[in-house]
Amino acid sequence: xxxxxxxxxxxxxxxxxxxxxxxxxxxxxxxxxxxxxxxxxxxxxxxxxxxxxxxxxxxxxxxxxxxxxxxxxxxxxxxxxxxxxxxxxxxxxxxxxxxxxxxxxxxxxxxxxxxxxxxxxxxxxxxxxxxxxxxxxxxxxxxxxxxxxxxxxxxxxxxxxxxxxxxxxxxxxxxxxxxxxxxxxxxxxxxxxxxxxxxxxxxxxxxxxxxxxxxxxxxxxxxxxxxxxxxxxxxxxxxxxxxxxxxxxxxxxxxxxxxxxxxxxxxxxxxxxxxxxxxxxxxxxxxxxxxxxxxxxxxxxxxxxxxx
Amino acid sequence: xxxxxxxxxxxxxxxxxxxxxxxxxxxxxxxxxxxxxxxxxxxxxxxxxxxxxxxxxxxxxxxxxxxxxxxxxxxxxxxxxxxxxxxxxxxxxxxxxxxxxxxxxxxxxxxxxxxxxxxxxxxxxxxxxxxxxxxxxxxxxxxxxxxxxxxxxxxxxxxxxxxxxxxxxxxxxxxxxxxxxxxxxxxxxxxxxxxxxxxxxxxxxxxxxxxxxxxxxxxxxxxxxxxxxxxxxxxxxxxxxxxxxxxxxxxxxxxxxxxxxxxxxxxxxxxxxxxxxxxx
Numbered sequence: 001x002x003x004x005x006x007x008x009x010x011x012x013x014x015x016x017x018x019x020x021x022x023x024x025x026x027x028x029x030x031x032x033x034x035x036x037x038x039x040x041x042x043x044x045x046x047x048x049x050x051x052x053x054x055x056x057x058x059x060x061x062x063x064x065x066x067x068x069x070x071x072x073x074x075x076x077x078x079x080x081x082x083x084x085x086x087x088x089x090x091x092x093x094x095x096x097x098x099x100x101x102x103x104x105x106x107x108x109x110x111x112x113x114x115x116x117x118x119x120x121x122x123x124x125x126x127x128x129x130x131x132x133x134x135x136x137x138x139x140x141x142x143x144x145x146x147x148x149x150x151x152x153x154x155x156x157x158x159x160x161x162x163x164x165x166x167x168x169x170x171x172x173x174x175x176x177x178x179x180x181x182x183x184x185x186x187x188x189x190x191x192x193x194x195x196x197x198x199x200x201x202x203x204x205x206x207x208x209x210x211x212x213x214x215x216x217x218x219x220x221x222x223x224x225x226x227x228x229x230x231x232x233x234x235x236x237x238x239x240x241x242x243x244x245x246x247x248x249x250x251x252x253x254x255x256x257x258x259x260x261x262x263x264x265x266x267x268x269x270x271x272x273x274x275x276x277x278x279x280x281x282x283x284x285x286x287x288x289x290x291x292x293x294x295x296x297x298x299x300x301x302x303x304x305x306x307x308x
Numbered sequence: 309x310x311x312x313x314x315x316x317x318x319x320x321x322x323x324x325x326x327x328x329x330x331x332x333x334x335x336x337x338x339x340x341x342x343x344x345x346x347x348x349x350x351x352x353x354x355x356x357x358x359x360x361x362x363x364x365x366x367x368x369x370x371x372x373x374x375x376x377x378x379x380x381x382x383x384x385x386x387x388x389x390x391x392x393x394x395x396x397x398x399x400x401x402x403x404x405x406x407x408x409x410x411x412x413x414x415x416x417x418x419x420x421x422x423x424x425x426x427x428x429x430x431x432x433x434x435x436x437x438x439x440x441x442x443x444x445x446x447x448x449x450x451x452x453x454x455x456x457x458x459x460x461x462x463x464x465x466x467x468x469x470x471x472x473x474x475x476x477x478x479x480x481x482x483x484x485x486x487x488x489x490x491x492x493x494x495x496x497x498x499x500x501x502x503x504x505x506x507x508x509x510x511x512x513x514x515x516x517x518x519x520x521x522x523x524x525x526x527x528x529x530x531x532x533x534x535x536x537x538x539x540x541x542x543x544x545x546x547x548x549x550x551x552x553x554x555x556x557x558x559x560x561x562x563x564x565x566x567x568x569x570x571x572x573x574x575x576x577x578x579x580x581x582x583x584x585x586x587x588x
Contacts, residue, residue, distance in 0.1 A: 049394070242523035288416040
């Protein structure tokens with residue numbers, strides 16, 4: 001096997017770098033001429049921003065891992081494979097999975113309804129879909145206690161039929177669905193509105209059924225934005241604390257999600273263990289951040305592509 | 309929104325009835341009926357009783373704490389959030405790309421994690437608390453601690469709304485302003501500021517709305533002393549645990565009405581900013 005050296009044309013490379021350099025210089029000069037702020041302003045803003053980000057993001061994040069590993073990797077591992085922790089991890093995954101699936105189905109249907117048709121009261125509907133976003137998580141949990149708790153409106157009926165919602169998985173899922181209600185729809189609606197209805201109309205006029213049009217035309221158009229919504233929805237669902245705390249009952253090993261387990265460990269002064277569980281959620285946040293950055297590029301490409 | 313067609317033809321896309329039906333049903337089940345239950349429960353109280361609950365010293369203090377500190381935290385976020393975005397978008401400095409990426413983690417970091425991390429940092433023997441203690445400044449387990457937690461969770465909203473606007477700032481506007489002889493300061497004040505102002509307001513309102521109802525990151529660092537460092541959402545939880553449902557719902561309905569009012573303001577602001585910038 002012989003390696004054929006790729007022909008190197010210095011002229012081409014030269015032109016390319018010269019163009020790039022020229023463009024960069026042009027850009028740099030333009031900014032330095034009229035759009036540049038005075039040096040004192042530039043350096044104070046940078047100083048304030050960096051200090052603020054270090055204080056509020058970097059140091060707390062480093063602290064989580066430092067505390068989690070403060071007693072060594074063995075103690076860290078032991079805290080994580082503790083049965084109560086593992087139970088909390090499984091419950092968190094199960095509840096988030098159900099909540100995300102429900103919100104994806106709803107989010108796609110809702111986004112379709114408000115972007116593919118014109119009807120009265122549409123803006124009110126969009127406002128209502130957005131509403132759970134600005135409701136306190138505690139209130140999101142409280143309403144389900146008022147409905148399904150022992151003294152709630154449906155409490156006696158549920159008890160008579162031996163169905164438990166509050167202090168059980170259904171309550172945790174309901175509270176999680178409530179707080180992440182608008183996450184998927186929020187990401188889809190602006191994109192689908194921008195994309196319009198021409199693609200769907202073309203598919204339909206060629207004889208495709210409504211469902212086939214959705215799966216073959218609409219879904220591929222919005223898949224990255226959908227995934228982005230799923231990512232944000234999942235991050236919030238797994239980390240939700242307030243709403244879940246109200247409906248869960250904090251039964252160790254049974255209705256304790258990861259954030260609630262962190263609280264219990266912390267209140268019992270098992271700080272290292274609390275930070276060990278917290279470090280798992282912090283890792284999830286870092287993974288989400290990474291995936292988000294990748295997806296943002298894809299979403300931007302889809303949006304740009306739809307203009308052409 | 310530009311032109312609106314006066315008469316809209318029926319859409320050729322099938323499924324209007326079923327998708328709208330499912331949307332409204334699911335919305336009603338999860339959001340509307342549940343929130344209606346809250347108000348229904350509140351109407352079981354007489355007006356005098358309701359007033360007594362929400363104006364009782366402890367409840368009033370908790371509400372003042374939540375709303376007052378949320379306002380202060382949102383204001384701080386407005387200033388520092390703008391500095392963060394401006395530095396990241398407009399300046400070049402070591403670590404800029406890293407900061408740009410990491411600022412997004414605020415979206416994904418669970419509140420309980422933030423809560424214990426901040427408490428641990430600002431406690432008297434913590435990394436930051438240790439430096440502040442000799443100065444006589446105590447952050448953890450005081451209202452100041454609540455404020456720190458609210459700044460932490462609110463920052464993402466100012467950054468999230470302001471960053472896209474500053475990235476999209478039209479360079480030609482600034483150049484035109486400079487060409488016409490405006491000083492840099494005048495350009496910032498008269499050209500840049502009016503463009504980013506609506507986004508700043510929206511970010512402020514979102515940060516405020518989130519901070520008012522915040523629970524997870526606050527309860528660890530607050531110390532939770534009644535009439536000192538107790539927030540309204542915590543008081544709701546305490547009343548619920550005491551089976552004083554009427555008290556819990558009364559306080560909750562006050563908070564809910566306030567958040568709806570904020571949501572309304574956000575919507576009006578967005579409409580106003582859309583009209584000003586002429587964007588959809």
